[in-house]
Amino acid sequence: MHDVDFEVRPNEVVALLGGNGAGKSTLLEHLNGTLTPDAGELRVTGRKVTAETRSHARKEVGFVFQDPDTQLVAPTVLDDVMFGLRNYGVPADDARERAREALATVDAAHLEERVPHYLSGGEKRLVGLAGVLVLEPSVVVLDEPLAGLDPERSRLVADRIEAISREGISVVLSTHDIDFAASVADRVCVMADGNLVGEGTPQEVFYDEGLLERANLHAPTTVRLAKSLDVDGSRRPVTETELVELLSGAATPPSKTQVDG
Numbered sequence: 001m002h003d004v005d006f007e008v009r010p011n012e013v014v015a016l017l018g019g020n021g022a023g024k025s026t027l028l029e030h031l032n033g034t035l036t037p038d039a040g041e042l043r044v045t046g047r048k049v050t051a052e053t054r055s056h057a058r059k060e061v062g063f064v065f066q067d068p069d070t071q072l073v074a075p076t077v078l079d080d081v082m083f084g085l086r087n088y089g090v091p092a093d094d095a096r097e098r099a100r101e102a103l104a105t106v107d108a109a110h111l112e113e114r115v116p117h118y119l120s121g122g123e124k125r126l127v128g129l130a131g132v133l134v135l136e137p138s139v140v141v142l143d144e145p146l147a148g149l150d151p152e153r154s155r156l157v158a159d160r161i162e163a164i165s166r167e168g169i170s171v172v173l174s175t176h177d178i179d180f181a182a183s184v185a186d187r188v189c190v191m192a193d194g195n196l197v198g199e200g201t202p203q204e205v206f207y208d209e210g211l212l213e214r215a216n217l218h219a220p221t222t223v224r225l226a227k228s229l230d231v232d233g234s235r236r237p238v239t240e241t242e243l244v245e246l247l248s249g250a251a252t253p254p255s256k257t258q259v260d261g
């Protein structure tokens with residue numbers, strides 16, 4: 001990574017976009033101190049992260065890895081989700097109850113007795129997410145959270161991300177799913193060749209054709225539809241709801257006054 005100045009603010013959902021090898025995972029792995037920069041610095045809740053203070057970053061920043069096998073270690077799913085809490089000294093009964101609640105929030109309560117190793121890729125991802133949420137971090141980092149999920153589970157994870165954000169947790173995620181980024185992000189950061197090449201609101205980024213082209217990205221379906229339907233360009237719809245509202249507004253029959261007039 002080269003010239004990266006990256007900040008995550010309280011409560012926001014940041015989507016990191018970029019082609020293969022752009023540096024998304026590398027940037028994300030700095031956020032909880034898995035990697036430490038050769039030059040420059042990382043601060044988590046104001047505290048500088050070094051090899052010695054890495055545990056602070058680990059506690060504040062929960063990381064859901066792209067490869068779920070990296071984080072599933074215990075003999076059963078329930079044990080796995082309890083693992084972090086037990087490490088922090090939470091008594092077993094309390095930890096078990098909190099782990100069950102966390103599994104329920106990601107629709108994975110039915111998996112609690114299963115062996116993590118034999119879960120499907122999508123199930124592993126949900127269990128990994130539960131294992132992070134149960135620790136109540138201030139930031140949740142998700143590397144490719146929808147990879148391997150079916151449409152219903154993808155919707156569930158997207159809903160969870162919105163719920164996490166409403167609870168006051170910041171979310172940083174990387175994704176190749178531009179429509180997903182358009183639907184959840186408050187801010188979009190674009191990476192190419194190890195650099196942060198652009199950032200802004202979804203409106204700013206997804207209507208910046210030059211930026212998208214430089215980073216080898218396509219605009220979300222909603223933006224491409226809005227452009228081909230030639231809807232009011234100044235409104236820049238990004239989410240499905242915004243586009244539908246704009247289109248149904250445009251399709252509203254003229255008022256009686258206008259007809260009479």
Ligand SMILES: Nc1ncnc2c1ncn2[C@@H]1O[C@H](COP(=O)(O)OP(=O)(O)OP(=O)(O)O)[C@@H](O)[C@H]1O
Nearest residue numbers: 018019020021022023024025026027174176191194
């Ligand atoms: N430990 C490492 N040592 C050397 N190079 C590495 C290391 N980890 C990653 N890289 C390289 O850094 C570049 C960025 O990798 P990274 O995994 O961050 O990309 P990414 O944007 O997450 O890509 P993808 O979308 O394909 O997952 C790649 O060229 C990769 O080969």
